[in-house]
Amino acid sequence: MNKKITWKELKALDDIYHLKKTKAVIQGHPYISYLLNDKGILDLKRDNIKVIISAKGFEEFYEREFKMQYDEAKFFLESNGIEANAKNSFTLEEVKTLMLIEENKAELKSKPTNIEDFSNEFFDISKYLKNKIGLRNAVFKILDITQFPLDKKENQWRIVVDRQNPDAVIICENKSFLKQPWIAKNTNVKLWYVGGNNIKVLDDIDEFELPKPFYYCCDWDLAGLEIYERIKRKLKLRNKDIILLYPNLPHKKISTYIAYHDSHWNLNKKLSGLQIENFNKKELLLIQDLIKNEQWIEEESFDLITMLRSQLEGR
Structure with a gap:
């Protein structure tokens, strides 16, 4: 306790x-x-x-x-x-984790990372640091940085894990899977991270990429599925479709009302405002269940290799 x-x-x-x-x-x-x-x-x-x-x-x-x-x-x-006064909202366990980070400072600074991977490594949840400003600032102070190297915002950039002649292209909402290059190797796919809402880069996809199957991997929450719909509309302008990757079983559902998560379902709109025609029956059933119970499924909890093999073998 x-x-x-x-x-x-x-x-x-x-x-x-x-x-x-x-x-x-x-x-x-x-x-x-x-x-x-x-x-x-x-x-x-x-x-x-x-x-x-x-x-x-x-x-x-x-x-x-x-x-x-x-x-x-x-x-x-x-x-x-770092101020050690009563206004500080750190838990004792968080301070212990900060101490562990400080002990490994040299090693951590030598290996660039992003906030999701760092958060997942030390706090067991990929988005833990995003909404904990005080804790995030403490981490930055300890590491003598102002942000994680791979979180730098640049105009129209895309992080890619390439494969020669891939079987498919996977667009990821978050970066974590791109930090696991064996996924691309074991499934022979190309992984793209386009910066969450920064989907304008998709306008410049080379024509030779378009014949490949395109899949989207995201958080199954309102924000992630809205981005999927925008990507789907954008690719349609180039006569290209994209398939939403369905979370592998068992589904690890989480309440949307947790400290590190800020995307909530709109209970006043049918299907939370999402367009029914963008989803198949199986996807709709899961989305409706998530909305009803005000839950979501985090992308980082997926077994991406299993999901990809299931999709590619079922084509």
Whole structure:
């Protein structure tokens, strides 16, 4: 449970250890509630219940569970020029991860990457850092960078993993699969990343590429499927169609209302505003289920090799 404790609660516990009390508004946190009501090692001041005070057993508990971690984390943050105050929303686990990043700083800086791959490597979720501005800035400060090298915005660029005479072209919404070149080799496909919404580069596809089958791999959320529809319309102008890759089973569905995700279904529109004619029956059933349950499927969770082989063998 204490993995979810943030710096605000941790600092308050340290104040209780040293000052025997805190005025920090932390009673609503489940872990603090647990220490107050279940373990009974914290209490509320009788004449001011907004003040939390220590009770029997708290000092021993804090020294065993938190003191060393807090002291090390505070020293680490301050040594790296990162504020260690109650306004900081880092969890204790996030600070531990920052410490691991700092330990591997030289190795990490020698190998360019993008924010999705870095986030997935250290926080287990590819989009974890995108909406956590404070945490992302802390990572940048530790690595002495202003952004990840492969996230630099350039006009009309396209990252490609090439193959000689590929069987198909796969356009990816995110970069992660392009960082796994064995996918292209094992399936004999060319992988393209066109920068999410930056699909104008598709206007310049060479004619010799067009006879190949085109597939689109994306997050199955409203944003990803809207981009698919725009790509489909754009390619239609060149008499070219594109096939949406269907997520492999079992589907790893996630709530759209999680911290790192900001694409939500429009429940006021039929099929969330998507055009029914752009999807087959199987795809529509999955989309309708995702909308009904307000869930999505992350592209990085796909087994792309299995999906591609299924598509290519079924042609």
